[in-house]
Amino acid sequence: MQQLEEKNRIAEELRVENAKLSIDLENEKKNAAENIKMLQESEVRLKMEFENLANKIFEEKGRAISEKNKEVLTAILTPLKEQMDTFRSRIDEVHKTDIQHSAQLLEQVRLLRELSNKVSDDANNLAKAITGDSKRQGDWGELIIERLFEISGLTPEREYDRQKGHRTDQGSLQKPDFVVYLPGERAVIVDSKVSLTDFARFNAAENEVAQKNALTEHVNSVRRHIKDLRSKNYEDLLGNKTLDFVIMCIPLEPAYQAALQADPELLYDLAQTNVVICGPTTLMITLKLIAQIWRREHENRNAEQIADRAGRLYNQVALVYEAMLDASKKLGGTAEAVDLALKRLWTGRGNLVRRVEEMRQLGAKVNKQLPQDLLERAIGYDDAELSDDETKIIGAGSDLDGDLPED
Numbered sequence: 001m002q003q004l005e006e007k008n009r010i011a012e013e014l015r016v017e018n019a020k021l022s023i024d025l026e027n028e029k030k031n032a033a034e035n036i037k038m039l040q041e042s043e044v045r046l047k048m049e050f051e052n053l054a055n056k057i058f059e060e061k062g063r064a065i066s067e068k069n070k071e072v073l074t075a076i077l078t079p080l081k082e083q084m085d086t087f088r089s090r091i092d093e094v095h096k097t098d099i100q101h102s103a104q105l106l107e108q109v110r111l112l113r114e115l116s117n118k119v120s121d122d123a124n125n126l127a128k129a130i131t132g133d134s135k136r137q138g139d140w141g142e143l144i145i146e147r148l149f150e151i152s153g154l155t156p157e158r159e160y161d162r163q164k165g166h167r168t169d170q171g172s173l174q175k176p177d178f179v180v181y182l183p184g185e186r187a188v189i190v191d192s193k194v195s196l197t198d199f200a201r202f203n204a205a206e207n208e209v210a211q212k213n214a215l216t217e218h219v220n221s222v223r224r225h226i227k228d229l230r231s232k233n234y235e236d237l238l239g240n241k242t243l244d245f246v247i248m249c250i251p252l253e254p255a256y257q258a259a260l261q262a263d264p265e266l267l268y269d270l271a272q273t274n275v276v277i278c279g280p281t282t283l284m285i286t287l288k289l290i291a292q293i294w295r296r297e298h299e300n301r302n303a304e305q306i307a308d309r310a311g312r313l314y315n316q317v318a319l320v321y322e323a324m325l326d327a328s329k330k331l332g333g334t335a336e337a338v339d340l341a342l343k344r345l346w347t348g349r350g351n352l353v354r355r356v357e358e359m360r361q362l363g364a365k366v367n368k369q370l371p372q373d374l375l376e377r378a379i380g381y382d383d384a385e386l387s388d389d390e391t392k393i394i395g396a397g398s399d400l401d402g403d404l405p406e407d
Contacts, residue, residue, distance in 0.1 A: 195225065235274070246276070318369070321353075351378050
């Protein structure tokens with residue numbers, strides 16, 4: 001009855017965690033959708049502006065602008081297009097990853113119940129077969145925990161290591177069963193400790209006295225394992241990584257529950273140390289949560305990469321503006337097409353200058369800064385469309401005179 005209550009409690013915790021993760025996922029999807037929409041608007045407008053620029057320069061003003069000027073303009077625009085394509089691909093990749101994570105999470109919650117029951121049944125069956133053989137018990141316990149790691153979603157040799165050797169200050173070699181890494185140079189050690197002999201005697205006892213004696217020995221065995229773990233001083237093995245705690249997993253759920261029922265003070269005693277004990281069900285949930293933490297960490301790193309690429313896009317727009325401004329000054333009165341393209345960067349609804357400035361304000365990492373008067377003009381024009389009269393540019397170059405300052 002108590003096992004059923006424990007499983008119901010775990011199922012309720014899973015439902016609560018699933019609800020939290022679903023809310024987080026919806027927020028991530030909403031943010032990704034807004035970023036994609038903003039990028040699409042900028043991409044469409046930029047494409048139109050550059051098409052108009054190409055038409056004006058290569059068709060209407062082809063006789064006035066030499067082939068060399070065409071090559072220079074292409075050299076200016078090509079890096080910008082490449083940066084936009086890369087930025088768009090990264091946004092799409094993050095959005096696709098969010099959708100995949102949503103489906104995986106729902107599937108994992110469904111499988112978790114099935115796996116919990118299966119692990120418990122398999123553990124009971126195997127425990128009967130290996131009772132009395134300490135070596136086989138230890139191998140079996142490591143096998144059970146290794147299987148939990150395989151289905152946890154954690155990546156071996158990156159997010160955890162199995163039986164990796166570490167030298168103590170005294171030179172002795174220690175090999176924890178598993179070392180699980182966390183973001184921020186932190187770690188958790190998982191060690192399998194199997195105490196089945198006395199637990200089997202407890203189940204086979206024919207009278208209350210024999211049951212009580214066997215259960216007492218079972219608890220004593222668990223406490224000896226805990227004392228042994230504490231004596232190993234694992235916190236000194238991991239160099240610059242901080243050891244949060246050591247998990248001692250009893251891979252047979254009924255044996256774990258029996259020890260807690262027989263000795264309620266066990267958990268309170270452990271609260272004073274960095275050792276915790278659990279059964280396979282709790283360990284499975286813990287590993288799944290750590291895997292979710294790593295997924296969030298990787299997504300945050302992806303967001304940093306997006307910010308970096310957005311900053312490169314901003315810098316490229318600043319360079320294009322600078323080059324066009326310089327070309328407009330040098331060509332003088334024969335540069336109406338260049339002036340038109342220059343002005344279209346900062347006029348009209350959803351103009352490109354306003355959009356990349358929004359990216360910078362959202363955290364894009366930039367090393368150039370567009371002129372303040374240009375930003376003010378772009379913001380003022382953001383809700384306006386280009387009129388027919390605006391296609392006749394009057395001194396756009398002189399209106400926007402000035403160099404681009406470095407940040």
